Amino acid sequence: MPLMMSEEGFENDESDYHTLPRARVKQRQRGLGWLLMGGWKILCGSCCDCLARTCRRTKELKARTVWLGHPEKCEEKYPKNAIKNQKYNFFTFVPGVLYQQFKFFLNLYFLVVACSQFVPALKIGYLYTYWAPLGFVMAVTMVREAVDEVRRYQRDKEMNSQLYSKLTVRGKVQVKSSDIQVGDLIIVEKNQRIPADMIFLRTSEKTGSCFIRTDQLDGETDWKLKVAVVCTQRLPALGDLFSINAYVYAQKPQLDIHSFEGNFTREDGDPQIHESLSIDHTLWASTIVASGTVIGVVIYTGKETRSVLNTSSPKNKVNSFYLKIFATTTLFCVNLFVG
Structure with missing residues (x-):
């Protein structure tokens, strides 16, 4: 028996068809809002966790039988007894410092504000009033981190070389x-x-x-x-x-x-x-x-x-000096523009 479709049914289908693009637009808007309101942090965190799991396979810790004076009898290969407190290497230093600084919302906010000055409609004042403090403070931060890394390396070398x-x-x-x-x-x-x-x-x-x-x-x-x-x-x-x-x-x-x-x-x-x-x-x-x-x-x-x-990885501190300089500069530019 053939199925009969009423005109009303065709009208409903056509109405749904016309509203589909609007629904997609709303979904995009909601997606953009979620991304701007903190979703980027979840997305970045998920990507970093996935990358870390891929690059670093955690070895399962197990009980062991240790023969006195006979390391060659060990059934498994155990980690080297070397102390390493460095946070970066030659290749990860710059991206690592930048990530540690801009993973905080306020720091990232000031970076976005500085980048927004390249848009003519959002520009307030001169570019150097935003990028000069930002560049200066990031340079100071990198120098500080580099000095700390050298000190950690020297301490580790001294401990590892003890006889x-x-x-x-x-x-x-x-x-x-x-x-x-x-x-x-x-x-x-x-x-x-x-x-x-x-x-x-x-x-x-x-x-x-x-x-x-x-x-x-x-x-x-x-x-x-x-x-x-x-x-x-x-x-x-x-x-x-x-x-x-x-x-x-x-x-x-x-x-x-x-x-x-x-x-x-x-x-x-x-x-x-x-x-x-x-x-x-x-x-x-x-x-x-x-x-x-x-x-x-x-x-x-x-x-x-x-x-x-029991030792957690050393963490970078939020650069309050950076926040003060950038906030002060931003307020000055806004007042100058309004005035």
Whole structure:
């Protein structure tokens, strides 16, 4: 049976057809308004997040088994124990500084105002009254950021080049902080910074414990008591650490500096020796040995250490000087134009 269409139906279809372009125009207007009223921030943020995920694949953190003095037995490749606090490199410095400055609404607003002066209908005063302060302040900002980057580089280089004693089968050898690996046995002297996250194995103190200062880790000047693993502390000599077959099972890297879960196991004994490990057996990177000499096995290095995991990326401050100069110039130009 054929379908019958009434004239009224044709009229409604035709009316809808004529109103379709108007609806599209309204959608465009709403889209433009959303973009100007803050949608650009969401759009830029989404693009940056997508680009970051594409360029930087985050490795999943896992628990690990670390054999004493045998980094070659590690099942996975762990990050290099190098400190890097730089925010930029040679190629990202200029775009990075510009992004950090203009990601704030007020800064971006002043940039848009300056750009609008190229439109004759919106022009107020001379272009240099807008672009000269903007260029001056951005130049000052870049110089300041460049100086800060050089200082960060120098500090990192000094920290990474510090020498430590590493215990090997042939005895002690000197190694740079940046060359320390998971599984290494590192000796740290009194008043020396701990270069990586370690499990406390032995100390020169007869009590089997030592104090460390945590001011470089949590910002508070505090001394904490740490206890060595009983099995390794009771060994007759330091070199006996290579005469036993032992490993540490450590949980995956965590943010919490006040907790730790792990186990110490010595397999060559009969029966095997098992010790539960807690926060009292840990020596976190960036803390300072306050008493005696300690030796520990490295379990976390570089960006997996507690100190790095709890350090947020340095952020640029909003340039209030820039805001004051540009606001003052804008008001002066407006008053001049009105007057």
